[in-house]
Structures are given as C-alpha cells and as structure tokens.
Amino acid sequence: MTRPGFVLEVDERTPPLLVHEGEGFRLQKFPLGARVVYAPDPLPGIRDLPGAIRQALLNPHDSEPLPELLKPGMKLTIAFDDISLPLPPMAKPDIRQRVIEAVVELAARKGVEDLRLIVANSLHRRVTADEVKRAVGERVFRSFWPRDLYNHDAEDQDDLLYIGKTDKGEDVEINRRAAESDLIVYVNINLVAMDGGHKSVPVGLASYRSVRPHHNVHTMLHSKSYMDPREGRSAIHDSCARMGHLLRDSGIRIFTIETTLNGETFPSQFGFLNKREWEWSVKDQVMFLAAKRANDLAPARIRREVWRRIEAPYKVTGVHAGETEAVHERTLENLHRQQLVEVNGQSDVLVLGVPYLGPYNVNSIMNPILVHCLGLGYLFNMYRNKPLVRPGGAVIMFHPVPWEFHQVHHPSYVDFFEEVLSETTDPSTIESKYEQQYATDPWYIHLYRNSYAYHGVHPFYMWYWGAHALDYLGDIIVVGGDPKACARMGYRAATSFRDALEMAGETVGRSPSITYFHAPPLAIAEVR
C-alpha cells in the first residue's frame, strides 16, 4: 500500500523545502510550526493496461458493451481531451493513444466506416499536427489526419448545432458532426477532480455561446470548490451537468471513457521533485544542486526548452467506460485515492509555489495572466469543503511573473493585459465592460480559427478563474515577481519570503499560521 497524503509540521529538524517558481525552483526555509501539505505517494500503475482498457470497453458501467453499440453504416465520432492535459505531457505512449487505438480497432472490426476524431479543444488554441500525433500515436495520425482527425472549431457556424436551452436557460450548442453522430465516444484524461464528467462533451465541443453560461464571474464566485463536482458544491459543474442532461435527453448518445494517472510527475533525473525533502538521498541532493545551477545559469531560451521537454512518467491507475455519470463517480474515487489529503483547519497564510507549466502554456510561455490562473484559479482551489486559508487571509506565491507573452498563442492576452487590466482588475467590471468586445472581435476569431491562437475571450476566463480567490483573500503577494507586472494585476511583489511574511503581517498579524501547499505532484486538501 502506498503512503497516504501527509501534513508536515515544520520543526528544527526539517530541511529547507523545495518551492517551484516558474522555470526554476529553490530551497526555502519555513518558520517553525508551518504546515506543509504533501500529496500521497504515487499509486502503482495498472500492470496489464491493454487488458484493463479491453475490460472497460467490454464491461462498461450502465451501458451496453462498446462492440454492441458499433454497427456498420453508423456515424461514429471519437472526441478527446486536447494537450492541456496531462501536465507535464505524458511520456509516450499517451493514454489517449492506447484508448483510441482500442476503440478504432473495435470500430474497424464492426464495419464502421464513417469515423471521425475531433480534438475537444473548445476555445483553446488549435493543436498542431505534431502535438496531435504525439497524443494519438503515429498509427491513428497517419490513418485519419487531417481529413478525419481535426480540431473542433467553436467559431465554424456551419459545424455547430444548437441543441436548446437547459431548464435554467443556458444555451447548449456543440459540434455538429458530434451531435449528429449515432455515437460519441469521449476519451478523457482526468488529472484533477475538476475535469471530466459532463465537463467533457458540453464544454470541450462547445461554442462561445455555450461556454458563456458557466464560464462567468457569477458562476465562479458560486463554485466554492472547483474540485468538488458534487451537486450544489460547484456552480460550474452543476451547469455542465444540466447541459449534459439536455444532450442526453435530446437523444445524443455519449460513451465516456475516463482515465486517471498516478502522481509520478517528473522523470527520474528530476526525481527529487517528486520526493519529500527529508527523504532525499545523496544522489537527489547532488541532482538538485546540478539541476539548479544549470537552470539558473542557462540562457532563458535553453532553460525553457529543457522544461518544455520534460515528460511525466505517469502510470495509469484507472480506466472506466460507460455512462458519463456512472463512470465519473468511479474516476473521482480513483483520483481521490491519489490526491486527497486531510488537513485540519485553515491558516492565515497560504504559500504556493507556482510551477512552470499550466494547462494553457504547453509548448508556450506562461504569461502573467496564466500565472494568475494557475496560482489563484487552480492551486488556491485545490481543496474540498473550505480553502486552506481563512477568509481575508493572505496568499504568498513564488513566481517571477515575467512580462512576457507568446505572440502567436496568446494575442488577446497581450491586449487584455495592456488595455483591460490597466483600467480595472475587478472581474465583474471586466466582464460587463469588455468581454463581448473581445469575444466577437473578428481578428481574434480569425487567429483562433486559422492560426494557433486562444480564443479572444480566453484571457477573461483566466481572470474569472481567480475571481473566487480575489473575492476571498485579503492580500496577494508574489515572491520574486516582476513589480510592474504584479502591480498591474493588483498583487504586491516581495523580494524574499521573509519580506513577504512581513508584508502579509499587515493583513494577518505578526505571527500568522502558515500552510505551504507542496505541489506538484498535485493534491486536493480535504479541509476539516
């Protein structure tokens, strides 16, 4: 049995702890008594993965076996998560490849001819040919790309189908090809509890019109735990569930296949990043020293390239198939086995090391807005029940927050940062005043459809993800952050952790309780 998650109390025996800070990391001493939340050790992977996939497809939950759903002459669409998952990208072969190959094999044997594969990228940037090839494998890529394997286009009015409104008045519009298929097989990777379930088809294959009802400030402020999709806990998941039910009631048949991965986030040469510090061997210490020195001394371009090439040696811990909700329930159980950590009570200060990679800068640059999204949108929200920090408390993040943008991937981000955030950082004002303008801007739509740009509205969503944290927290301080970029976002920059604690003292008092959320590897804090 692997070791469960763990909350360390820093004492005089505790060595300095590793903290991620963008494309770098550091050892940081924490005050005595600070708590540190560690994820459970990686679970063992499934030994016979092809057997487990076959088993899932032949014995699905609340559904007929997949072979029985496949018939000659049918229209079959396989949709799958884009490269925003998993993080870092999984070492080859990607689990999507393994599952899609199994489905395609069954379809071929059953005489299915009309088969298309769609990258469910929603309003994310289009995925390049190389990236698709990496995700689905050479065999699938060569057979289907580009005619029958392509990116979903949320702005292609000819390839969208309006399904109707939910009982709460939410518009549902998804990819026409998928909606008109006899069967949609959705292949998912569930990295965190927020993913999967009804967030797959109703969001991944949706248009702006259909994403808007739940990606907004009101919903985010009422999603008290993004990582707890149970009914009533997260408004965004409730909205997605209503959309999923509407699709089902409209006669759209979805066969969901969800997979979960263990916590082996970094390859062996960076093994120390996966370990608890006091368990570092001499080799780990030497590797830390060598990696840190090389990283600090390397030119920025080379440093980024080295980080970009990191592949996670993830192992698959679960494959479940069948009806969406039945599958997702089991997926979450698996995920919780790997990520859930019980934590007793909240603290005054939450410390977050923001790593180099988030869902929206794969093969790209983490710009300041993505730092906001990853820190306050994702890491802050990695809890169930209540946040790790008390209302009005402070978050201290580590990240250089460079004023830097990928001009191809994030064009609307540049303008959002320059035009919108210079006016206001209030999510509600931003939403009401600027969202429509960016979402319907023809140039951004053109770049989204024909280049590799995120949709014009995407930076708004990134800002909304942090809305709950902005509303909840009393202070946000970034250690090592670019002062100008931080000021633009309403943060305060500190040069050292000690300074940051000193600054936080103005909000939370002179001797605050501190919790350091030690991630990655990812954990979900179950706060009692």
Next chain:
Amino acid sequence: MAAGKRPGLADEIRDLAKGWRWGRRSVVPRSAEPYAPPSESRAFPTAWARTAAAGAAREVILRYGLRAVVWNETSPEIHGLDNLEGLEAPVMFISNHTSHLDASLIMTSLPREWREKTAVAAAKDYFFDVWWRSAFTALVYAGFPIERGGGERATDTARELVRDGWNLVVFPEGTRSPDGWVQRFRLGAARLCIELGTPCVPIAIHGAYQAMPKGRSWPKPGRPPISVRFGRPLDPREGETHQELSRRMFQAVAELFDEDRTTWWEALRRAERGETPKLSGPSGPKWLRAWEASRPLPRRSRRAWR
C-alpha cells in the same frame, strides 16, 4: 541569505549541508516519523544506574573524574547553595541550557546528599541513541530518557522517579540554545511540578556558552569563568496553571542572571519594578545577538576574603 539576493553555489551547498546534516546522523521531522506504539522494551533500561552500587560508582566518577576535569578546564563559581538548606527532596532543578557543560556543572556543584539522589533528564533522541552513549549518560548523570516532542508518555519515567524521591534536573528549553540566549521554556517541566506538587529550584548558568558553545566538544582554552547560581525554590501555587508557573520559572532564571551581572539587591529592585532584563537577547540583527551572547564574562579577582 540577504533579502532579494540570488543564492550562489556556496549558499546552496551550505543550505544542503545544514538542512541534510552532512556528516551527521540524518533525522526526520518529528511529524513525519512513522508512528510506533511506545514500548518500554525499546527504551534503554536505566533502573540499574540508580542502584546503590551504580550510585557509589557515580560519586567516584563525578567527584574525582568529572569535577576534576571541569574545574581544571574552566573556572566555575557556585552561588546560592544555601537556598537548598531546609528544603525537602524531591525537587526539580530547572536551568537555562547553552552547553554540554551544564549538566556536569550542576551535578558536580550540588552537595553530596542532594547529588546522590538526583537524576538528569536527557533527550532520548540524542543521549539514548546508541548503547555506549546511553550507558554513559545513565551511569554518570543518573540520566533517564525524555521525549523532546512531549506527548502522553514523554514524562512517564520522570513521574516515577519523583514518586521514588529522586530530584530531577530538567532543561525546560528542551535543547541547547543556538545563540547563547535563553529560548522559550516548554511547558512539560511546569506541568510536572504542578501535577506532583514538587518545588522547583531555578538555576542560572552564565558563561558556559562562552566556554563551550554548541558545536564544541571541549572547553575553550584559558579556563573561562562560569557562574552557576541557584535561586530560591518556587512552589506551585493553588490553582496555578502550568503556563503561569512556567512564566514564573523563566522570570526566576532571568532574575538570577540579573543578580549575577549586578547585585542581589539591584536585581530584586529591578524585578519589583518589572524591569528585569530580557533573557531572549537584544532585538536587532543576528550578528548583534551572537556578538552580545559571546561576550566573555569578566574575570573576578581571586581574593582571600570575600
């Protein structure tokens, strides 16, 4: 590391060496230690060291071995032993702790009738980790293991010893001071005094840090002066909480330090006005604290009559 300065290779190596205790036993943070149900059989037995035979051997070692060495290598001055007169055993001696010399100084300065029934509480994780160190601690200091982390069973042996009439020497800081200044007192000693109704005798040891600070295994040359000052016993009061008693203990030690630096009279008056100098050292940069703590004690002139 200075604020905002990127650490260099030397800084990183130093952090690693310090954090991972290069060249020393590796330790695990207490909260990360695997849970092991406490078992008596695993603890080093020390009852043999409190037998009459071991007591006789200890007396020889302390009087003719340890005292000779300590008194030869340093210049201790003992004050306030008259406070023990009329006092009934068992009592708890509590002292500040800056040096490995502390236990030796206390044991060798106590009158024989007190010493022969006095046991020193020693950290289990340090003094009772290997058999030879455990045996030495048990024999020379009548040492018994105590869990620094506290908890239910941390003071079980101490409780039994007091009930058997043994005096205890306890360092409530739990560990030697890293900078010579007195650290916060942990509450275990006060809790035990209240529970058992035992008086506690405060002791201030001044100069041991300058003579043999943490990190040294032998006193500095030149017979550095050390002052060991025993105070008046403190009795737990009716309804007193362990936090309150612990604060009184700390204050008593602070007054002894003040007395040592000035005079009994001045210290008394300052205590009355609530102006006893703090034992936690000056506020200010780290160097200033270290500088002040390592200031050598003035040598007192040897006089025939005093």
